[in-house]
Structures are given as structure tokens and as C-alpha cells.
Amino acid sequence: MASMQAVHNANPLIQIEDLCKSYNLQGANGETITNQVLFSINLTINPGEFVAIMGHSGSGKSTLMNILGCLDTPTSGSYWLAGKNVAAMSGDELAHIRNQSIGFVFQGFNLLKRMTALDNVATPLLYAGIGRSQSRKRALELLRRTGLESFAMHQPNQLSGGQQQRVAISRALINEPPLILADEPTGNLDTQTSREIMLLFEQLNRDQGITIVLVTHEDDIATYAKRLIRLKDGHIIVDKRNEASETALNQAADGNSLITQ
């Protein structure tokens, strides 16, 4: 961990300090029960990283991801995204960040129903203020590059899980965000499809330098990442370079290892 920060200390994309998250629940007798989910998280992620977050179910992975994705707010602590304090942002600014800077990929795909793949991919552009026809043109272009052109006019329920997730990834990419957050993107997919999706992420990270933070509880999915963070009961217990990373190994072989850089 120390060595990584030594390498990328310039301008972190994500910087989290002392971040806590707790939920207030109503107890059986009407009393308020505070359930703390994240404990004093400190985390720095630099541009271009490919991070896997692992941990048991209920360890707080999704909670952390939602905060990173500006979908949720922390109870305390600070979150700096590309040097900007997220806590100080207005609702409109957060919407703008979600639109422009973050592509979120969900386990359940979360495509808009009864809407074609093309329109699903085009919608973030509409929210960016781009006209419908221009948005569709760009969405089609992207679908062509991701090999989904022939499914452009299909609605989500006419697509396989893998195809839906690739549409969802296209949607996350349409505004060319510097950061992709994926919460168990392969959780609903079979092994072969999972592998294809992971190769897509890997390629995006390698070829376009997109920072990827990915949650998984499967070890073989985590192997695609270059850095591995392990959460346990709301604490970060491991944060290390991913020894098992095929990429890291390949790059090491090429003399391009992160550490030797």
C-alpha cells in the first residue's frame, strides 16, 4: 500500500479520509438503533488504476461504492473527487458529476425498461443537454464499437444478461467518464460471459486509461484488477497490489510493471 501511494501521489482521482457511514433503524420498541456500516475508511485511488473491492456479503462494499458514485452521502469524513469536495456540491452539481465523470455499472444491469438499447445508451447524453438525434447517432456509434449494433433496437427483455450488461457498460461509457464504478457487474452472469465482461473492463483500463473500481466476491474476477482491497465489517483489512493479476504479470514480463515504473 505504501509503495503504491509512493508511486501515484500526484493528483488522486478519489481521496477518502476517515469516512464513516451508519444507518438509523427503528427498533422493535420504537427506539432508534444506529447501525454503523463503514468505519473510518481511508482510501486513495489514482487515475488509471483498476481496483477490485472484495469482502463478504454485508461487509459494506455496495455502501462504499454508492458513496464513491455520489449516489449516497457519508455520515462523516471527507470525499474528494478529482480534487473537489463532494460534500460541498449542490444536487445539480452531483447530477452533473454522475452524468459526466462517473459511469456506474450495476449487478442487475438497471437498464430502463421498454426502451431500446440505443435509447438506453443515449439517455445520459440527453441529460447532458445534447439533442435526441445527435445522442442517438453517438449511441449507435458506441454500440457499433462494442459489437452490439445489431441489438440497438432491442428492448432489455429481448437481450441476454451478458448483452444487457454490455449495453449498461456502453451507457456508462457514453459521456467518456474518467471513472467507471461497477458493483458486482458479473454477479448475474455465467462464467464465460463474466470473462468477456472483465476483458472489456481490462481493455478500457489499458487502452483508454479509464479508472475502474469494481466490487466482486469472486476471486477469479478479482484477478483482472491490479489492486485489491478487502473489506471486513466496514473496515479495510487488505489493500495491496494484486499479485494474481494476469495483467500485472504480463506487464511485468514486458518490463512495464507498476512497481518498476
Next chain:
Amino acid sequence: MNLFTIIGEALRALRQNRLRTGLTMLGMIIGVAAVVLMLSIGQGARTKINETIAAMGSNLFLVVPGATSSGGFSFGSGSVRTLTINDAYAVAELPSISATAPVTTGTVQLNYAAKNWSTIITGTTPNYFSVGNWKIESGAIFTESDLRSAARVVVLGSVTAKNLFGDEDPVGKTIRITNRPFLVVGVLMAKGQSLTGRDQDDNVLIPITTSERQITGNQFPGSIRYMMVQGKSAGDMDIAEIEITQLLRQRHRIAKGKENDFTVRNLTAIADVATDAAKVMSIVLGAIASVSLLVGGIGIMNIMLVSVTERTREIGIRMAIGANQRAILTQFLLEAMMICIMGGVIGLVVGIGGAWVVSRVADMLIVITIGMVGLAFLFSSAVGIFFGFYPAKKAASLKPVDALRYE
């Protein structure tokens, strides 16, 4: 997201849920159609009454013989014969009165060629036509000299003329009234029904002198059935009534403290009551219709709330990909407004169609004004904004993570 795109998104959402959209719209359609129909019926009734009142003549009193019966309004009961032609001439001289017309009435048999017809005969003076706001369709009214000479001339009501002559022009023809020949000098324009629903156009009018001497006969010479009195100005009707009463009491030598032997009725006041009644009726009809519009509006809010709940996930997804609160609010508000406006337009068409059917079937006057159309349109968009705003606001103020987690 610009407004144009948001409208597109809202339209798409409405199309995706045709059944729900249709059912919600139905509430709006019924509401607006009811409002338009009710308002047009109410407006029609008011217009009809106003026309009748205008046709009746302005600033009118009706003076009938006999004391004011308790609440009864019985003109020409015939039992009392206290009013005379000379009373009418004397009243006409009062400063606040512009004209009077004494009237005797009876029922007579008319003959022309092979046709005969039974109707009411009115014996009166030429003033009757101006006081009662009667207009001449063809020919002329009888004259003062006809009155003096008790000439056998007659003016026909439009219905009577039609019944005796059909399409023939009656003016210049001779008809027989109780077997005496009378020259037709004029035909009146139709007035339609009176406020009390009597057909005013089935009658014949002759000089009162002729009537008294040759037709109805009179066991009390000079007595009349009633007199029409026209005041000079609408503002002085109260003064006019006092003047008429004082003059007649004086002429009839009624001692102080004794009851009048005549009754003065202010017809304009009666007309005002009728106008007010029609106004109240149209307001009540409008209120009933508004309730159905309100119910339609609540239906819309209900559906919008269900829709927002049902689409919470969709809202979460939209927020996650960059929709701000305003975009969500506008989309849902526009959806509600579009339902209302489309429903309003369809309701308007249905309402106008319904009004047309009612006017045909029930033979009622139906009036549709631009104001009504505007009102229905304005009201339906207002309902849309009002009832669409709450669910839209609810949707827009959701936290993205909560919306996404919603099952």
C-alpha cells in the same frame, strides 16, 4: 436536458403505458365534458330567459283589478271590474310614466276561407305594441283613428296568421271574427314563449273600442281586464309605483286605511327574479360539473403517485446517469399535464358534441362560448399542474440510492 427532449421523454412514458394513460385521461375527459355540457346548458337557459325578458319590454308594470291576494298572482281573474279605460289614460299622464295600454280579453272563433281557428282576442290601444315591445312582421298596427272610429281592423299574432293563412300574406285580407268581417292590417313578429311558458304568438289584437262594442260585449262599460304601464326610467320604478297607486286610489275614492281595489305588479322585478334563478341554476350546474373535474384530478394524482412508486427504480436509474431534480420534476409534471390537456381537449369535443345532442333531443337552447372553452382548457391544465406537482416533487426529491434500492 432541454424542454423539447423532456417532452419527448414524457410522451414516450405515456405511450408505454397506454392503458393507464387512457384510464387517467378518461377521468379528465368526463370532467371537462361535464363542465362544458353543464355550462352550455346553464348559459343556454340564461340566454333564453334574457331574450324573453328583452322581448317583454322594459320598465313594465301590470295593473290588475282586485286587491292583492295573499301571495297570489292572478291576472285577469275577471271577477272584479274596478279598472277602466279612463284609469289607463289618467295613469299615462303621470310624470314618471311614458305610456299605458288598457287591455280587454276574450276567446273568439276566427274564419278565413274554409279554415277556422279559436284564439285569444286582445282589445287594446296602439300603445300596446310599443309598451309590450311587439314588432311588426308585415303590414302595420292599427291607428288612433281606428281606435276612435272602432274600426274593424285586426293585427294577427304570427302563430294565428300561420294557422289561418299558411304561406299566404294575410295583410289586406278579410277574416271573420265571431262572424263579423275584419280587415287584417298587420302581422306581428314571433316572440316565443313567455316566462310562464305561454305561447305569446297565438292571438289577435283589435282596437279596444271595437272589442268592447262589437266582440266581447261588456256588462260594465269602460272596464278593462288589466293595463300595461311603462315607466320612463328603470331607476324610477319605485316612484312610478307610488304614483300609480296614489292616482288610482284617488280616482277610485278609496278611504285612508282601506285596501286597494287593484294591484300593481312590477314585471321588471319579476324578470329579475327569473334572471337570478337562471344564474343560480347555471352556477349550480357548473359546481356539479366542477366536482366531477375535481374527482378526475384526484384520479390523476392517484395514478401519478402509483406511477411514481412503480417507477421509483427508473427514477433512481435516471438520477444515476445524470438526471437532476429539475429534469425528473419536469418529466413527471409534464406527463400529468399532458394527460390533463389531452383529456381536456377530448373532453371539450365530447362536451360540445353532447351539448349538440342535448339541444337536438331536448329542444333546448345550448350556448357555447369561447370563455367556456378557455375555462375548460385552463382548468384542466391547472388540475394537471396541481395534481401532478406533488407526485413529481416526491419523485424528484428521492435520494438516488434510495430510489435504486426500491423493490
